[in-house]
Amino acid sequence: MTEMLQVLDAATKAQKLPLGLTADDLRAMYRAMVATRAFDQRCMNLQRQGRIGFCVPSIGQEASQVGASYAAPLEDWVYPSYRTHSIAILRGVPWKTLFDQLYGNGTDVVKGRQMPNHFSLRAWNLVSVSSPIGTQISQAAGTARAIQVRGEKRVVWTWFGDGGTSEGEFHAGLNFAGVWKSPCVFMCENNHWAISVPCERQTASETFAQKAVAYGMPGVRVDGNDVLAVYQAAKEARERALRGDGPTLIESVTFRLGPHSSSDDPKRYQAPELLETWKKRDPIARFQAFLEKKKLWTPAWDKQLSDEIAAEIGKAVDAAEQTPPPAVETLFDDVYATLPPHLVEQRQAVLDQIRTSGAIQDTGGKFPL
Ligand SMILES: Cc1ncc(C[n+]2csc(CCOP(=O)(O)OP(=O)(O)O)c2C)c(N)n1
Numbered sequence: 001m002t003e004m005l006q007v008l009d010a011a012t013k014a015q016k017l018p019l020g021l022t023a024d025d026l027r028a029m030y031r032a033m034v035a036t037r038a039f040d041q042r043c044m045n046l047q048r049q050g051r052i053g054f055c056v057p058s059i060g061q062e063a064s065q066v067g068a069s070y071a072a073p074l075e076d077w078v079y080p081s082y083r084t085h086s087i088a089i090l091r092g093v094p095w096k097t098l099f100d101q102l103y104g105n106g107t108d109v110v111k112g113r114q115m116p117n118h119f120s121l122r123a124w125n126l127v128s129v130s131s132p133i134g135t136q137i138s139q140a141a142g143t144a145r146a147i148q149v150r151g152e153k154r155v156v157w158t159w160f161g162d163g164g165t166s167e168g169e170f171h172a173g174l175n176f177a178g179v180w181k182s183p184c185v186f187m188c189e190n191n192h193w194a195i196s197v198p199c200e201r202q203t204a205s206e207t208f209a210q211k212a213v214a215y216g217m218p219g220v221r222v223d224g225n226d227v228l229a230v231y232q233a234a235k236e237a238r239e240r241a242l243r244g245d246g247p248t249l250i251e252s253v254t255f256r257l258g259p260h261s262s263s264d265d266p267k268r269y270q271a272p273e274l275l276e277t278w279k280k281r282d283p284i285a286r287f288q289a290f291l292e293k294k295k296l297w298t299p300a301w302d303k304q305l306s307d308e309i310a311a312e313i314g315k316a317v318d319a320a321e322q323t324p325p326p327a328v329e330t331l332f333d334d335v336y337a338t339l340p341p342h343l344v345e346q347r348q349a350v351l352d353q354i355r356t357s358g359a360i361q362d363t364g365g366k367f368p369l
């Protein structure tokens with residue numbers, strides 16, 4: 001569990017396309033990676049311009065996320081981390097839906113009640129992002145057990161970082177799934193940092209993958225900047241889970257090329273040489289070189305792709321920004337199937353107060369910001 005699975009270099013030299021993937025599959029993977037980076041860059045710009053409050057870029061981790069998620073069909077449940085919006089992009093969530101959440105506007109699925117970047121996308125089987133580190137791990141293990149009890153043919157995926165492995169939830173989740181042999185894939189993205197804590201201060205284990213041994217499941221260490229290797233590891237883990245052979249822990253070795261979040265400045269704790277080393281292993285550049293060799297990439301296609309994505313994102317940003325905030329009475333929605341009488345009364349009291357008091361302007365039912 002110290003060796004690292006790699007596919008890209010050998011596949012570049014081989015005649016055939018690897019892993020049963022078609023040219024369209026490979027182009028779709030590349031598109032999702034490029035789109036994720038464009039989204040991240042746009043979000044950082046919007047945050048710097050004061051137009052959204054917060055974001056968490058995944059720059060450098062696109063292969064790790066797109067590779068694995070390409071092996072996860074829509075019927076699979078995903079318990080994401082705050083850094084894995086590429087999964088939503090790959091699943092075809094409209095840009096406007098993502099920006100609605102970042103703006104917390106009136107068409108935001110969660111009605112502006114979550115911190116920006118905490119997407120909750122039930123229609124795409126993407127469970128709400130958890131802010132407390134690691135809580136999604138035990139939730140996913142529970143869901144995987146439920147799927148097993150119901151006899152459903154699908155798999156649960158959960159995403160967390162190297163730092164997440166130090167939480168009690170990691171132990172609880174992996175132990176439970178290991179005992180029950182539940183259909184769960186534990187995706188640990190080792191991006192070398194937990195904010196400013198380097199991964200060598202996170203664990204004394206030689207690898208994160210080897211922690212799987214203690215839970216009675218396979219641990220696979222994969223080059224997380226090699227999109228095809230991650231796809232292979234994830235596909236095998238899914239097949240294993242569907243066969244009833246239980247969970248897998250995948251350690252995807254990658255690197256965070258950007259800040260932890262829009263609130264972080266890695267220059268304060270990261271040696272510039274380390275960043276330079278990993279920039280040379282940029283997962284998008286590596287995949288692009290492979291595609292070019294296979295005659296599946298041209299500069300013209302790349303430009304067309306980038307222009308198309310930039311236009312789609314631009315349109316969604318404009319639309320989300322112009323959408324008014326949630327109406328104030330929606331504050332009471334979604335908790336009860338039928339609102340209890342005392343809350344109906346309180347909602348009316350709030351609306352009456354808004355209308356009569358000068359303190360809050362009457363927005364005609366719209367959120368008074
Ligand atoms: C229980 C808990 N402790 C601390 C934090 C603060 N915190 C937010 S992100 C983070 C680092 C997590 O690192 P890692 O799991 O490696 O994921 P990455 O951010 O690198 O993707 C910490 C400590 C938190 N959100 N929840």
Ligand SMILES: [Mg+2]
Nearest residue numbers: 161162193194
């Ligand atoms: Mg990390």
